Every structure is written in structure tokens, then in C-alpha cells.
Amino acid sequence: MKKIILLISTILFALCFTNCKEKKxxxxxVSEKNVSITKLRFPRDTEKEDLVINIPVEFNLYLNNFPNIWFVNIYYDKNNHGCVIVQDFLINESQTDKTIFTLDEFQYPNYPKSIYLVEQKIKISKEEAKKWIEKYNPKTAVENIKSIDDTxxxxxxxxxxxxxxxxxEELRRIPDSIKFVIKNRKEKKTIQIKEKINW
Incomplete structure (x- = not known):
């Protein structure tokens, strides 16, 4: 009896593992893309010289493993608030660095293999900016950032x-998340997958 139970448990575990793997x-x-510093794109106070740090959060995509996908959209939550693409963050294709406004512009089997999200509102002080510029790019200076085009x-x-x-650690203090909304042509259902960003 114990052998039968063990066998059934093993089979169920294998099935679960296979299904989970298939549904990834x-x-x-952890991205190899560069971190950068620029000005805040949409400041509330135009008199302020708010600086932001652009951190790429990269994702491998396995959408091309699923031929029945016909719609994909991405949502990003920061500090428990929904963000707006372009205004709050950008999505870029990893291979070309081209900005993507929606993954729905692609179709199977031509989805990107990877993308990276860049939030545009992680404000930093001038002192922090100076410290990092001196450490990583000492041939330039924070004073060279005069507009959002200067990075x-x-x-x-x-x-x-x-x-x-x-x-x-401070970025992780209030969990941020990404959500994929996927529509499946064959099953005629919407799949929503939300995961915490690990930074």
C-alpha cells in the first residue's frame, strides 16, 4: 500500500512539475543593461531639478512556446500603485533597445525573447548622483544633465x-510587481500572472 501511495505521489509531482514548467x-x-541618471521626465514643479536613476528590470519571455496566445499586455505596480506606460515607465526590447508600447504589436512566434522595464520616477538627490557619477563615470559631471535628453x-x-x-534594499521595502495579462485563443480565457519584482 505504501508503495502504491509513493508511486501515485511521484506521478502527481512529476505531472505538476511538467505543467508548471510548460506554463512558464x-x-x-539580473540585467546586464546599464543603469543611468537623467532628469525627471514629467516634473510637477518645473522649477525643480529632480534627478532620477534609471534601473533596467529585465525579463526572459517564453511566449513563443505557446502558439495559442493572441494577446499580451503588461502592467507595473510601484509602491502598491498602478503605473502608466511612457509617463511612469518604459518597456524596451532587450536585443534592440527599441521601446515597446504594447506586446500586442507582436504575434506568435515573433514575441521578443527578452524585455526590460525602466521606471522613470526613482528620484535621487544631487549628492547621490554625484557619488555614483564620480565612481562609475568620472569623466563627466552631474552638471552636464540639463534636460531629459542628457543621460x-x-x-x-x-x-x-x-x-x-x-x-x-530600499527599493524592495515596499514590494513592486509586474503583471502579464494573456489571452489564449484555444481556451478562450484570460490568464493573469502577477509576480513581485526582486530588484
């Missing part, structure tokens, strides 16, 4: 994350 649509990875590149996010654990 995306996963967050100072620092270092890969992987390296930045290793060097600045306290800053990363």
Missing part, C-alpha cells in the same frame, strides 16, 4: 546591484 511565460533576470551612463545593473545593496 516569463522570469526576471549619464553608470554601470551594468548587475554590478550596481552588487555595489549598492542598501539602495536595492
Amino acid at each position: 511565460y516569463f522570469e526576471e533576470i 549619464i551612463t553608470l554601470v551594468s545593473y548587475k554590478k550596481f546591484r552588487e555595489d549598492n545593496p542598501k539602495f536595492i
Whole structure:
């Protein structure tokens, strides 16, 4: 009897593992894309010189494993608030760095293999900006950032994350999340997958 129970448990575990593996649509990875500093794109007070740090949050996509997908959309929540694409964040294709306004512009089997999200409202002080610029890009200066078109590149996010654990911990203090809304042609249902961003 014990052998039968063990066999059934093993089979159920294998089925569950296979199904979970098959249903994996995306996963967050530690990006090698560069962190950068620029001005806040849509400031409330135009007199302020708000600086922001752009951190790429990258995801491998497995959408091309599912031929019946016909619609995909992405939603991003920051500090428990929904964000607006372009105004609050951008989505770029990893291979080309081209901005994507919706994944719905792609169709199977041509979905990108990976994308990265860049939030545009992580404000930092001038002192923080100076510290990071001096460390990672000393040939320039924070004073060179005069408009949103002026961007100072620092270092890969992987390296930045290793060097600045306290800053990363602060990003994680209030969990942020990404949600994929996927429509399946065959099953005629909407799948919603929400996962916490690990930063």
C-alpha cells in the first residue's frame, strides 16, 4: 500500500512539475543593461531639478512556446500603485533597445525573447548622483544633465546591484510587481500572472 501511495505521489509531482514548467511565460533576470541618471521626465514643479536613476528590470519571455496566445499586455505596480506606460515607465526590447508600447504589436512566434522595464520616477538627490557619477563615470559631471535628453551612463545593473545593496534594499521595502495579462485563443480565457519584482 505504501508503495502504491509513493508511486501515485511521484506521478502527481512529476505531472505538476511538467505543467508548471510548460506554463512558464516569463522570469526576471539580473540585467546586464546599464543603469543611468537623467532628469525627471514629467516634473510637477518645473522649477525643480529632480534627478532620477534609471534601473533596467529585465525579463526572459517564453511566449513563443505557446502558439495559442493572441494577446499580451503588461502592467507595473510601484509602491502598491498602478503605473502608466511612457509617463511612469518604459518597456524596451532587450536585443534592440527599441521601446515597446504594447506586446500586442507582436504575434506568435515573433514575441521578443527578452524585455526590460525602466521606471522613470526613482528620484535621487544631487549628492547621490554625484557619488555614483564620480565612481562609475568620472569623466563627466552631474552638471552636464540639463534636460531629459542628457543621460549619464553608470554601470551594468548587475554590478550596481552588487555595489549598492542598501539602495536595492530600499527599493524592495515596499514590494513592486509586474503583471502579464494573456489571452489564449484555444481556451478562450484570460490568464493573469502577477509576480513581485526582486530588484
